[in-house]
Amino acid sequence: MQISRLFGIVYLLLERKKVTAKELSERFEVSIRTIYRDLDNLSAAGIPIYTINGRNGGISLLDNFIINKSLLSESEQNEILIGLQSLTAVNYPNIDNALSKMKALFNKTDYSWIEVDFSRWGSDNKEKEKFNLLKTSIIEKQIITFDYFNSYGDNSIRQVEPVKLIYKDKCWYLQGFCLSKKDYRIFKISRIKQLEITEQCFSRIHKQEQFIESDIQNYNPIIDLELFFSSHVAYRLYDVFDENAILKNTNGTFKVTISLPEDEWLYGFIMSFGDDVEIIKPKYIRDRISERLEKALKKYKKYKKPDMM
Template sequence: MQISRLFEIVYILLDKRTTTAKELAEHFEVSTRTIFRDIDALSSAGIPVYSRQGKGGGLSLLDNFVLNKSLLSEHEQNEILIALQSLTATEYPDIKIVLSKLSSMFNKDKSNWIEVDFSPWGSNISEKEKFNTLKSAIINSWIITFEYYNSSGVKSSRIVEPAKLTFKDKSWYLQGFCLTIKKYRTFKINRIIGIQVTGDNFIQKFTDELSIDIKEEPSMLIDIQLKISSEGAYRVYDEFDERDVVGCEDGSFMIATSIPKGDWLYHYILSFGTAIEVIEPESLRNIILVKLETMINNIKPKS
């Protein structure tokens, strides 16, 4: 039984007042027996659908029936519409149709007051296709293969039973059972390339190992202390945990945190330009100095 079809039947009855089982069957391309099962389901849910025989008869709702007054409070209506608006970000099939019809039934013309888009600014078509491929693989229980770069930039080939997509801290993650290493793993989606659907199905398994706590594959953490001037203030609370940040009287910030080691870290620190100072460890300072010397040599005029 399709929930969206039940909502649409109610929508049609509210809009047309009277219709027949035959008309509904033709509209949905199902049998009249299926329509009558749907009507029974609606009646069991407390929606007063009744049938009249003879000329001008058919299926109708009781006069003055309003869905929002019969089943859902004002708060519940808003919660449903907000949830559906959020779900449109995943481009879930037919969700916009259901949202439009529910908005009409709830008599809420301003259901588009919120828009959710998880894609980064400037996302290209290939990135959106990647998301849709993963979504379809999860829904249809398809095994997938791809190349993956971990936080240290090391590439590996993976065969994965995808379980769910998770959005956390400005990033999308794929969680699933990695057949390559026989363990549950979390993969950052923007590090996944070359996704292929194998065509092989698997049986979805539910496990506590797929928790909301995002833990990527192990990488070495180092303790660092940074000082960021007021020029870089706009990035501080976007990119660091507030518990690791201490504001200074001159408008700068002291940051003490643990962070994965790797080339990405050096480039990240350099992205702050003159607004950042590495306090500790000294080894990190030395690596940054070497990187800066290389950059200077790369941009020196050719003699």
């Protein structure tokens, strides 16, 4: 407890620049005599603490002492703060206190460079709450329950030991051990509803190799695509595809060679380009897209009014 208090006194002096013995006594819930003993111990350890008597007096540290004796370079200090700031972005517990101490230690008054919002555009606070619940359950190793809708729209109640949140191919997923299925599963977070944290904790040790990355795609096959796009949609291509997959032709069109899972998202994505895309390979995908477009056209044709004569 004494070691923790000694570090706490140093951190407080770095943050506040000057404090009184009474303030330290109240802060650490010890007597003023104990505080003075702690200050003597810190001085004996080489920490340059000095006191000023009088009305405006107090306890202080010599300016820049920590920085001058730091073993970390400016770049290394910044890397540490960047890492801590990244953790604050995902609401990691108790990280704000550590970040505050490190900023004081390195004499950095402001270091806020990142903010992460897991929710989708237009979503409400319930989606943000879902990520907070998942984060808490993973850190605290608490079993969760939720309703889950699979790719066919079937609903089932799941009880899961959560392991990790991952972001892959435009979607967030939860890795966990499903107690309902007695096996490892990967759940698409957008399909998780009615999420609750139970009071039951788990001690099972989960290893990453027990999860199969292909499970993320719900066993949809990966296919090789060759697509031609007009120049009108160039801005969208660089938003979605890796630059190495895009080849700009001399006539201003673009050729994209990419491997993607064959699923409903793929069909909807290709169709969203309208007549600005042409499927070169594979032929069966081109045929399926053609069939879908014809069905959609038939639905709208029945609403077309006859010409007025």
